[in-house]
Amino acid sequence: MTTLDPYLAARIHLLSGLDWDGIADPEARSRFDEYGRDPGEWTMPDVDVVDHAAPGPHGDVTVRVYTPPAPAAGALLWVHGGGFWGGDLDMPESSVVAAELASRAGIVVASVGYRLAVDGVRYPVPLDDVVAAWEWFVRERPAASPVCLGGASAGGALALAAAIRLRDAGSLLPAGLFLAYPVVHFPVPALDDATAAAMRSLPPLLRFPPSLIEEMFANYVGRLGDLPPLATPGHAPLGGLPAVHLVSCELDDLRPSADLLARQLAEAGVEVRAQLAAGMPHGHLNRTPTLDGVDRSLAHFAAGLRALNGAGEVPPDVA
Known part of the structure; x- marks a missing residue:
């Protein structure tokens, strides 16, 4: 039976009657923030954090690098x-995920501050920034070092599109792809x-109705028809990509995109290691691993990253 995580279910009443149009109201914001409070206090792992500037076709791209002691x-x-139009390097889905994976996998993790689709910025600018960050990061790594690429939600779409662009250009491919609840199709099944x-x-506030999904892609690309394949990379050829570690959310209007992607990748001969985040809504990595569902998703990715460095076994599929 599909049910919301017990901790979240006990707090869901805080979101009753709220919507995004009224979230600026102080009382509404207070309830929303209280819903977002996690079971415990998260402490930053022992990682060094430094911002760098990666050159790109639209100007420098900020890349925040997280380095654990004695990294592999x-x-x-x-x-x-x-949604291509929000988020930043300080959000948990960026900062907490990067710090946790750096610490758990014992590797260097870099988070990309790509340009958002606001103020006239549209596809392919965010994708160009991700590719530029990848090229800079690879140049900074030791020769023959396995460098992976990953992202969450719209960031998962950007990571997948970047890998496809690299493949088509004959450039160095990621050693693996790590995608959390990616939205890579329009329309979403x-x-x-x-x-x-x-x-x-x-x-x-926990739903993604068709109207919102349509608005997201119209804003990102500037139209709804004849979308470029790399804007919705689930519609691009997927053969020849590295193994994909995929986390999807059980209670997510966008989940069918991740599920379809897994089937498409398998059909194209790409290895897929999938985990379903039971009881989790979309965007659960914007919380901390003091919530069990977040901890399990990060553990799945960390195990896959360690395996690529010969430091453990590939994690099994978990449904």
């Missing part, structure tokens, strides 16, 4: 989400009946 040779370039029924009980 491997590395990960990580791309936050936010429909939910199965059981999940759709469970989703209907959730408040608007």
Whole structure:
């Protein structure tokens, strides 16, 4: 049975009657922030954090690098989400994820401060920034070091699109792809009946109705028709990509995109290691690992990263 995580379910009443249009109201914001409070206090792992400027076609791209003590040779370039129009390097989906994966996998992790689709910025500018950050990061790594690429939500789409662009250009491919609840199709396929029924009980702030998804892609690309394949990389050829470690959220209107991507990758001969974040809504990595669902997702990615460095076994699929 599809049910919301017990900790979140006990707090869901705080979102009752709220929507994004009214979230600026102080009382509404207070309730929203209280819902976002995690079970415990998160402490930054022992990692060094330094910002760098990577040159790109639209100007420098900020790359925030997280380095644990005595890191292994491997590395990960990580791309936050936010619907292509939101998010930054300080959000948990960027800062907490990067710090935790650097510490847990014992590798260098870099998070990309790509340009957002606001104030006239559109595709392919965010993608260009991610590719520029990748090229800079690879140049900074030791020769033959396994460098991976990953991201969450819209950042997962950007990471997948960057890997496809690199493949098509004959450039160095990531050693692995790590994608959290990526949204890589438009339109997004429909939910199965059981999940759709469970989703209907959730408040608007945890939903992604078709109108919002349409607005997101229209803003990113500037139109809804004839979308470039790399704007919605689930529609691009997927063969020849490295193994993909995929985390999807159980209670997520966007989950069918991740599920379809897994089937498409397998059909194209790409290895997929998938984990379903049980009871989690979309964007759960914007919380900290004091919440069990976040901890399990980070553990799945960290195990995959360690395996690429010969420091452990590839994690099994978990449904």
